[in-house]
Amino acid sequence: MGKYRKSTVMPDDHGRFHWFPKMLATSFGAGFLPVAPGTWGALVAIVLWLPLYIWASPVVAVSVTAAAVVIYGIAGTWASGVAEKYWGEDPVVACADETVGQWLSLLPVIGGICPWWEILLSLALFRFFDIFKPLGIRAVEKIPGGAGMMADDVLAGIYSAVILLIINMKFYYV
Numbered sequence: 001m002g003k004y005r006k007s008t009v010m011p012d013d014h015g016r017f018h019w020f021p022k023m024l025a026t027s028f029g030a031g032f033l034p035v036a037p038g039t040w041g042a043l044v045a046i047v048l049w050l051p052l053y054i055w056a057s058p059v060v061a062v063s064v065t066a067a068a069v070v071i072y073g074i075a076g077t078w079a080s081g082v083a084e085k086y087w088g089e090d091p092v093v094a095c096a097d098e099t100v101g102q103w104l105s106l107l108p109v110i111g112g113i114c115p116w117w118e119i120l121l122s123l124a125l126f127r128f129f130d131i132f133k134p135l136g137i138r139a140v141e142k143i144p145g146g147a148g149m150m151a152d153d154v155l156a157g158i159y160s161a162v163i164l165l166i167i168n169m170k171f172y173y174v
Contacts, residue, residue: 017086024072024079024096031093038130041095042123045102053111053119061111065103073100073150081146090141090149097153102126104157108164113172118164125163129156 026032030040048068052061076096083094105126109118129137130153137159141152 017083021079021082024075025083025091025094027095027099030099031095037093037095038098039127041098042102042126042130044095045099045106046119046123049103049106050119053106053109056111058110058113062107065107069100069103069107072096072103073154076100077146077150079146080149084145084149094149097150098126098130100150101130101153101157101160104154105160105164107161108168110168114168118167121167122160122164125160126156129159135159 023029026037027041027044030044031037033040049065052064056064076099080094080096083091087093102123105122106119108114109122129135133141133152133156135155137152137155140155141148143151
């Protein structure tokens with residue numbers, strides 16, 4: 001298992017993979033985009049989250065983001081497990097885990113308090129941890145099935161969020 005996936009060829013399930021778990025596993029189709037499907041999955045998270053940053057109060061933004069992490073985390077874990085049955089172990093197009101991890105990394109980025117560039121920093125930190133897998137991230141991806149696919153990105157999102165929280169506490173919350 002791992003994010004160093006062997007093939008970037010779009011898997012063919014011969015029409016047997018039901019559209020609902022397929023859309024969940026691929027972050028609403030973003031995983032089918034060419035080149036770097038994990039980054040596309042993270043960008044889906046940012047695009048869906050951006051209205052919260054712009055218009056929602058901090059409490060609403062954090063609450064809705066946390067709820068999205070839990071709900072899509074559970075649904076994406078299930079859908080990613082189903083995807084493995086049709087497309088093989090840790091398929092490249094299954095990027096729901098990146099969407100959830102990116103939302104986790106955005107939790108400390110509060111509209112009206114944090115500058116917009118922290119969104120880009122959040123993406124850079126998350127993708128760094130997701131790609132290089134330091135600090136035990138590689139170990140948790142060995143969990144079998146959809147749970148392992150989700151676990152490493154959740155941990156990458158948590159590490160990213162901690163760094164952003166430290167930055168924010170130092171500069172904005174004092």
